[in-house]
Amino acid sequence: MPEVVLSAQNLVKHYPIKKGVLRRTVGHVKAVDGVTFDLHKGETLGIVGESGCGKSTLGRLLMRLEEPTSGSVAFEGQDFSGASARDTRRLRRNIQIVFQDPYTSLNPRMTVGDIVGEPFEIHSDVVPKGGRRQRVQELLDLVGLNPEHINRYPHQFSGGQRQRIGIARGIALNPKVLICDEPVSALDVSVQAQVINLMEKLQDELGLAYVFIAHDLSVVRHISDRVGVMYLGRxxxxxxxxxxxxxxxxxxxxxxxxxxxxxxxxxxxxxxxxxxxxxxxxxxxxxxxxxxxxxxxxxxxxxxxxxxxxxxxxxxxxxxxxACHFAEPRAIVETKDVSNLQHDARFATTKVEELSEAGDTPVPDDRSTPARAEAMDPTAEQPQDTTRVVEDPTDRPR
Amino acid sequence: MTTQSTKTRSQGEFTYTPEDGRLLEVEDLYVEFHTADGVATAINGVSFELNQGESLAILGESGSGKSVTAQAIMGILDMPPAVIPQGHIRYCGQDLLTMDPEQRRKTRGPEVSMIFQDALSALNPVFPVGWQIAEMFRTHRGMNKSDALEQAVRLMERVQIPGARDRVKAYPHQFSGGMRQRIMIAVAIALDPAVLIADEPTTALDVTVQAQIMALLEELQEERQMGLILITHDLGVVADVADRIAVMYAGRLVEKAEVTDLYANPAHPYTRGLLESIPRLDQKGQTLAAIGGLPPNLMRIPPGCPFNPRCRMAQDVCRTDLPPLREVAPGRLSACHFAEEVIDA
Amino acid sequence: MTEATVAETTAPSDPHDTSDEGEVRSLASDAWRAMRHNPLFWVSAAMILVFVLMAAFPSLFTRTDPNFAVLAESRSKPGEGTWFGRDLQGYDIYARCIYGARASILVGLFTTTGTVLVGGTIGIIAGYMGGWVDSLLSRIGDVFFAIPLLLGAIIFLVSLPEFFNNNYLLVVLKVVVALVVLGWPSLARLMRSSVIQVKPNDYVQAARALGASPLRVIGSHILPNALAPMIVVATINLGAYIAAEATLSFLGIGLQAPAISWGIDISSAIVGLRTTPHMLFFPSLFLSLAVLAFIMLGDAVRDALDPKNR
Known part of the structure; x- marks a missing residue:
């Protein structure tokens, strides 16, 4: 088995419940209550559970966005908790996060170039100043976006494309671990597969290890090598x-x-x-x-x-x-091994490169009729705006 | 679909009797949204029908027009910005769109009723849940307060809320998500509607609760012989519940079929692509195939077949001619120029 | 509601726009896009422009010296040699109305700038730090908030040393300081709550995850997305501060003659309320129009920045 990159030891996060004028602590919400696991190099560990089981808090603890109440997270054997500011910065380069909601995870007032380039601003020694723009464009290309779109703003992209931008930001510093907090659950069914395939491609190419947090058991089964099931913080x-x-x-x-x-x-x-x-x-x-x-x-x-x-x-x-006194195996789903199944390439494709050409970015096409050209107009593809109008007419501006 | 009992329902001076068990007929419906930025065509000539005791699933992604269809049937679209330039929605033969507003309002609840995705915002936070259910009986049936409350308790018991009698005075926020959805179902079925529309009823719920709610809906539909329209994006939920499926894409129906036929042999490349692209719980080692691109902007739907920019089978004809929804096999409709090829694939 | 929502509800870009440059998403450009079609904005902007010109270059509007008294024509009616008539002292009312704009505009602008800086900074600190810092700053704000504006200003102004009455700017400054001291808590509260709304957004978390310093997180992520409500309220407040200045001057504790202010003129016109109402009418009209212009601009800005109102 490959080496352990990230290891959680007995992680605990309790949030105090405060009441009254004096804000006295009357109890604790035990969001995460003793979680231990190892993540190996290049593998995907799926974490599933229902809402309130603590899986998102676990992600934030691993990312060091919250301090654990007790327990520790170690990256390549080095414990986070006592780390100096400099070491913490180094650790941050190696562990990054992708968020669930593509609409709130990108600053609406920054261009895509600024968003994906921000890691290099913060860690200014990674890429010299002159090369940053090019590096950002490479990253956009890597996640299947048109590098020319570097000066656009998030609102000009669809949900799936925004999630790709979030992924590009996550992998910018070449991390070894990417924590994915429900990365596809806000996306439409037909776009989910595109993003999942992209994540699998990136994992192969960059040797990333994923902690894939999700509530969708089918998606988790598809992407994970190992799976942890959480219930009430454990x-x-x-x-x-x-x-x-x-x-x-x-x-x-x-x-x-x-x-x-x-x-x-x-x-x-x-x-x-x-x-x-x-x-x-x-x-x-x-x-x-x-x-x-x-x-x-x-x-x-x-x-x-x-x-x-x-x-x-x-x-x-x-x-x-x-963790059951009376653990015994029980077959719930008849599993079919479909690893040899060939997809009919006329309807859908497994090739990530072909997908990005199929519509996310405009491709000059000699055969293209004017009608097709219009359909592929990049600015014509912003479903998030119209779908909001249509799906939620009550929210219409008056 | 057999219809043993044809119920006759009357609302004041009006009587609604389904002919041959046909409850609802949507014919060539268009809905547009007129906004400052232009006109978005949300529904583009949709036709379907619903029979007594039948469950029809309308499947689609966001922006496909599935929710707008439901809101148009319920008559709860905000107009403006929405405009219905043409089409008919017939309930028991009577066109809801030309009915006078007062008469139509009276169909909401006793005839056609709806469950929403977000139960917390659909229930009024400042009134006890029992009161909200009882309200239906008081306004539509003229019951007195204690009788109406008694009915509310019975309904809460019917939708399996534990300790219903004690919790009738509780407020929506005191219930869990699943329980709130049950209360909303109770409100929706209170007046024994003939048609129940469920708009993504389980999307906001956890998987174990989701299964319970779907089971409850199925049971109630069976028991009351309601026509159920299930609006969803979840191919798994549909497979468990629906009799027939209508697949929507960019405001159009692209395929309509019996549920088993559709899953075994989809007749439209979009349906086919969707089925290929979802990860499945019961399969391992699969590689996911995906449909490229994105659904079109509804203000600029491409000419020809709306799916053509994403379709890997698209030919020149697809870019110019809109394929009509036609019968491609007995009981199966598809809007694809090459539907026969897709079915055989 | 956060700015993220603003972004989602704004119009999609122009379909004919083929350039790869995105529309700029600064607060100003957002507001401009929505406001340029709003007649309310244009009307108020035109009025404000006129008042600002009046304040900066009163000689553009009148050649008459506002301190030139023609006692013989005291209380003359409009049209009797002057447009607006003359007041008790024989001053030209039109000239005094024009020259009075300066005090109002200066007090309004300085006070607004002061409250935005003080209130905004304190609000950001309270909202971002949270915990005891937040509690402490919020309680201090509450204390000031609890003092009625006029009462507080009266006590403050009366207790200031005579030194402040030495020149025009110092007098204006003392009114400004009084209003800032009593006015910052409302903006601090507002800023605090919008910072608290923006802070949990994933893009802020993402910046923290990248190891961004608090200054960077605030400067490039929180501030640009939390500023909108404060700008709206500050604009509306500007009108309110102009009114407050007039009130204080009216009471004789703000600006004092020989300084020229609408409030002072209104105050001195009271004696002729029945016989010579024009003395009261014109300064009041100018005051009302100035206040109205800023409140209208505030409304237009709110329409532009608040997605709920669009």
């Missing part, structure tokens, strides 16, 4: 992609997988669905013992008192880490 289960999806041993993972709709109407009514009782408890007051016991159909007395350790437990074919 990892319920972590293992290779196949171990989690084909042989889950934690009841929560099993319930989660059973709830994901599969785009195949012939399976309707044939899939077993595990319906969970009740709602996710408040992270301010998590249940004793195993946090999942209030909703678990397997729960026994021991679950209410003893917190199960995250440790290797047998999964039928081998073993992987799971």
């Amino acid at each position: 990892l319920a289960e972590i293992g290779e992609e196949d171990e989690i999806y084909s042989r889950p041993t934690h009841p929560y993972t099993q319930a989660l997988l059973s709830a994901v709709p599969v785009p195949d109407p012939t399976l309707r009514g044939k899939r077993e669905q595990i319906v969970l009782e009740g709602d996710v408890p408040s992270p301010a007051n998590p249940p004793s013992g195993c946090r999942f016991h209030t909703r678990c159909w397997k729960a026994q007395d021991v679950c209410t008192t003893d917190e199960p350790d995250l440790q290797p437990r047998p999964d039928g074919a081998g073993e992987h880490q799971s």
Whole structure:
């Protein structure tokens, strides 16, 4: 196994709840409550969970946007927490982040060139001043955007293109780890695949390791080598992609997988669905013992008192880490191996380069009729403006 | 689709009886948005119909016009900026668009009802949820306060809100997202509508809650023989619930089919491309293929087929001639010049 | 609402624009794009231009010395040799109205600049730092906010040493200082809340993740996106400060004769309220128009910068 680049040791983040005039602390929201994992060079670790499970806080802790209450994050063996200002800057070069919302992650008052070039302004020793513009254009090209568009503003791009800009900023300093916080969940279905493919291409070319945080289990399965499932601030289960999806041993993972709709109407009514009782408890007051016991159909007395350790437990074919006293494998989804499946290239393509030509950037085309030229007019492709008008007419300016 | 019981519904002096179980007929509908920057054509000649007890999914990306379609049927479009230059929306044979506003208003709730994506903003934060459900009975049915509240409790129990009787006086923010969506469903079905439109009802919810809500909707539809229009972008949700699917792209219907046919053999390159491009939970080792480019700006929809700039099959004819929505196989409609080739692929 | 929303709701770029330069997205260009079609903006801008010219070059509008008294023609009516008539002292009312603009415009501009600098800076610090710094600064602001503007100004101005009455600029300055001291908290509050709104945006987080210094984060990310509400309110306040200056001068504690101010003239016209109302009417008209012009401009700016109103 390749070397560990990023390692989280027992990470904890509690937010105080303050009440009253004197702002007395009356409790804590336990957003992340003891998470430990290693990320290896060049791999993708998927983190899944429902809203409020702490996965986004985990991302911010790894990125050092928040200080952990306790625990540590180490990059290539060097602990973040005691790091000097200079070391922290060095670490920042090696760990970067891509955000979920392409509309709030880019400063609307800066050009694309300024946004992607900002890393070089802050870390001025990386690229000499004269070469920055060229380097920014290379980056834009790398993520499938037209390098000529360096002087445009974010509002002139669609959601998918904005996400590419965010990715270009993230990889500008050549980091070793990219933390991706729901990078595709705000995008349209047909654009999601473009961005996922781009991220996979970049990973191959630049040897990046991804921490891919998402709520969409299908996307996570597709992109991840290993997957961690979070529930109420803790990892319920972590293992290779196949171990989690084909042989889950934690009841929560099993319930989660059973709830994901599969785009195949012939399976309707044939899939077993595990319906969970009740709602996710408040992270301010998590249940004793195993946090999942209030909703678990397997729960026994021991679950209410003893917190199960995250440790290797047998999964039928081998073993992987799971935090359940009664861990046992259960097949939830019939997995088909489609690695040899050939896509019909007439409808969609796996080639990232072809995609960027297909519409994101205007390509001079000898065959192009005037009609086609207009359709490919770069300025004609700003769906975010019209879709806002159309999808949300109540929000129309009067 | 068999229709055993043809319900007759009356609202004051008007009576709505579905003919042959046909509840809703949308015919050649256009919706435009007139803005300072120009005219955006959000819906461009859309036709479909909905029968009793049927669930029709309208599938599309943002900007495809699926939500505008729903709002046009409900009559809740803001006009202006929206304009409906032509088209008909017939409910039980009567055109909602030419109906007088007062009469149309009375169809909202008892005849056609809607669930929104964001339950928190769709419910009024300053009134208890029970009161909001009871309000439907008081204004439309003229019930007194205690009877209406009693009905509200029963409805809350029907949509499986635990401890309904104790929580009838609670406010929307005191409920979780899933529970709020249940309350909104209760409000929507309170007057036993014949048509229920659900606009992305589960998009804002977690996956485990999403499954519960879809199951509830399916159950209620079965029980009340409602016509359900499910507006969504999620191919997985559609596969689980819908009988028929209409796929929209840039304001047009590009394909319409029974759900199994559509997934097995899509007849439009766009549908086909979408199905190829989504990662699936039950597959491993797949490489994703993607459709290039972006949906067009609705103010400048390309001539010919609106999908042609992104279509890898596009020929010259696609850039000049708009393909009509035509029957390409029994019960299957597609708006592609080369639909036969796509189906066979 | 944050500026990010402004960006989304603005018009798509001109379809015929084939250049690769994007439209500039500075606050000013945003505002300009929306305002140039607004008649309210043009009317108010024209009025303000006239008043500013009046303040800077009064001799463009009148050759008459406002301090030249013709006692014999005291209280003469408009049209009797002068356009607006003469006041109690025999001064030409028209000339005094023109010369009175200077005090109003100076006080308005200086006070606005002062409150924006003081209030804006304190607001940014409070909003960005948060925690006890925020609490402390907000409480200090509340203390000043609680003092009624006029009452506070009266006490402040009366207690200032005689030194400040020595020359015109010092007198203006003392009114400005009084108004700034009492006026900054409203802008500080506003700035604080818009900074708090902008701060959690992902682009601010991204800059922090890159290791940007707080100064950089504030200067290039927070400030440009948090400035709009303060500009709107500051413009409207400018009108209010002009009115406040007139009020203080009217009460005899702001500017004092021989300085010329609309407030002073209104005050001295009161004696002839019934017999010679024109003495009261013209300075009041000028005052009202000046205040109105800035409030209208503020409205136009708000329409341009606030996506909710568009």
